[in-house]
Amino acid sequence: MTSFYTSLNGLKNSQTDLSTIAHNIANAETTGFKKSSVEFADLVANGSAANPRMTQGLGATVAGINQNFGLGAIEQTGRSLDVAIDGDGFFATRNPENNEVLFTRNGNFQIDATGALTNFAGKNLQMFETDATGALVNPGVTVDAIIPVTNAGGADLSSLVIQNDGLISATYSDGTTEPVGRVALASFAAPTGLRPVGSSNWEATGFSGNPTFEAPDTGRTGQLRSGALEKSNVDLAEEMVGLITAQRNFQANAKAIDTATQFSQTVINLRT
Structure with missing residues (x-):
């Protein structure tokens, strides 16, 4: 039957x-x-x-x-390296072992002993290079977010801030503040085609299309909210x-x- x-x-x-x-x-x-x-x-x-x-x-x-x-609820944490995205963009992280690039909405980052900005799994956050004024040097080309642990004068890094416009600013023990780069956000033509791989990470597929990298508050990426994290929706x-x-x-x-x-x-x- x-x-x-x-x-x-x-x-x-x-x-x-x-x-x-x-x-x-x-x-x-x-x-x-x-x-x-x-x-x-x-x-x-x-x-x-x-x-x-x-x-x-x-x-x-x-x-x-x-x-x-x-969008999930945005919760204030007060931590300078916590960043939430108020929009459709994704943070991009690169695995230094195999160069695999994954995408995430989890903006909980940290800095390691070498000055690399990473997520909790040790994958490097991607950013755009900037000049001394904070302007983009090579738009569309991303690099690992590496923070110099000492400046040109030999002063040690004392604090790091990711601003709402994505600018990463490093402050040193001699009181100087220097722009290091700008956070790169990725957007997709069809984000529902992304493949979940666990730990709040996704990878691009033929259904999602290739990522388009832009600075925060550009196109569909959305703005950053420094000192906050996006909760589950x-x-x-x-x-x-x-x-x-x-x-x-x-x-x-x-x-x-x-x-x-x-x-x-x-x-x-x-x-x-």
């Missing part, structure tokens, strides 16, 4: 929905996390010669799991409602299988 397979597909779809919602809830407090939702499509037994009035449904299938890149109340709905769908499909089993048993009993 096709009803068994139809309901079985329904169970699998409900399980996928439950897993996606559970993943969202688990990351409700993950910085820079973007929630996902499952899209379903119906299946029919049809052909070019079939009577449209006799088309039989065969259940549903998962059409895709879509990412929602809506998961709405727990919405996810709980979705969880209850997915559970009811699972129970309904399980009940349909049970009913089909009773019908089959009745037919078998009639034959005997």
Whole structure:
């Protein structure tokens, strides 16, 4: 009976929905996390010669799991190396071991002993080079964000600030402040085509298109919010409602299988 397979597909779809919602809830407090939702499509037994009035449904299938890149709440931290993006852009980080470039909305950065600005995994933040006035030297060309630990006068680095316009300014022990570079933000023609790779990171694919690097507050990238982090865009109340709905769908499909089993048993009993 096709009803068994139809309901079985329904169970699998409900399980996928439950897993996606559970993943969202688990990351409700993950910085820079973007929630996902499952899209379903119906299946029919049809052909070019079939009577449209006799088309039989065969259940549903998962059409895709879509990412929602809506802006999450921006929370003030007061830490100078915490940066949030108020827009559609992404920070770009490079893995020094294999040159792999990943993209993230998590702006929690730190400086290591060599002066490199990195994320918590040790990947280098990408920036544009600037001149002494803070103007871009090679627009569109990114480099690792490396901060000189001493200036030309031999003074040691004392503090570092990432301003709202992306300018990275280093202050030294002799009181001088120098522009080091400007944070590079990446934008994509189709961000929903980015592939999640974990730790609030994504990689570019053929569906997303190649990244376009721009300075903050340029094009679609958005502005920076220094001293703040973007929280997850998961709405727990919405996810709980979705969880209850997915559970009811699972129970309904399980009940349909049970009913089909009773019908089959009745037919078998009639034959005997």
